[in-house]
Amino acid sequence: MTALGTVPDHDDPAPIPLLDLRGVHAGARADLDAVWSTVLAHGRYVGGPELDEFEDRFAAYCEARACVGVGNGTDALELVLRAIGVGAGDEVVVPANTFAATAEAVCAVGGTPRFVDVSPDTLLVDPAAVAAEVGPRTAAVVAVHLFGQMADVDALGRLAAREGLALVEDAAQAHGARFAGRRAGGAGLAAAFSFYPGKNLGALGDGGAVVSDDVGLVERVRRLADHGRSAGDRHRHEVAGRNSRLDTLQAGVLSARLRTLDAENAARARVVDRYRERLPDGFRLVGADPRAECVHHLAVVETDDRDRATAALSAARIGWGIHYPVPCHRQPAFAAPGLRRPVLPVSERAADRILSLPCSPTTTDAEVDRVAAVLREVVR
Incomplete structure (x- = not known):
């Protein structure tokens, strides 16, 4: 290995990146260039036709009924929790082995994360540990699909149904994964996805989505993410929402990347x-x-x-x-x-x-x- 700043010896092996984003995007360059040209030509940089196309395609890919694009994966999880009514006084069961964003989303809506342990083999949330933590204030369980593997949504789904809890998937690392035949995004009440560039399905910047079979839930998320606007009157704000939208260019990029x-x-x-x-x-x-x-x-x-x-x-x-x-x-x-x-x-x-x-x-x-x-x- 050569010293920093010196010319490497010809026998020095090339670096191996943890994640080769340049190589991945080089293989998709023609499709990405086409997306850029198309969006630049029509000029609808927010809410353009590429967004509708991606939402439809990603919902179908996840074998779910509906999808809404949002600003990032953390927003996606927070918006789901808010849309199902989690708030102050509620507890949400979360595995300790996850990225901080999972717990941040719970805190952002006023809830309290209740951390549980994971299974020693998979390092995914342990359904038995979740069952032991459920109490009178528990409102939801977040099934974090980590490292590309889905959590045991069969056991968690049975527990959630028995206890009257919402099962929410944190699918930020599981685009395309399955468990017992079900795709990530179609196993819980709703799923939150991240399209951070390093994800299996990554954008060229931040992005996220909420996917669910509950069309009404997805529309509530859509309204919250677009300043609380009414579906029929964009000048009427029915709730105090926020701005968390997946932009047209990223949606086009994601549709192109979804094909491969x-x-x-x-x-x-x-x-x-x-x-x-x-x-x-x-x-x-x-x-x-x-x-x-x-x-x-x-x-x-x-x-x-x-x-x-x-x-x-x-x-x-x-x-x-x-x-x-x-x-x-x-x-x-x-x-x-x-x-x-x-x-x-x-x-x-x-x-x-x-x-x-x-x-x-x-x-x-x-x-x-x-x-x-x-x-x-x-x-x-």
């Missing part, structure tokens, strides 16, 4: 399969439920010596990440005054051991083999 999503997800699966074959002992891929069809948003392993592994990867110019090093129940932002922080041993142990390896639709067999070879030296 299944192929790109299959490519990610091949990358993870090769990791499974080549990784040395001491690096265990996070498990998959046999009922799940994963789309491998991330290739996450657990290891006893993450610091040594990350140092070796960095020295070899190989990208890596940690999703996530601090569980939500240990974040200062979500510390409830006067309440003892819960002890969630699976989430806490995983936070010290998880490591995300390079995984893109463009990641090659040779790159996976090089990552594995570097890690093999770590455990020698």
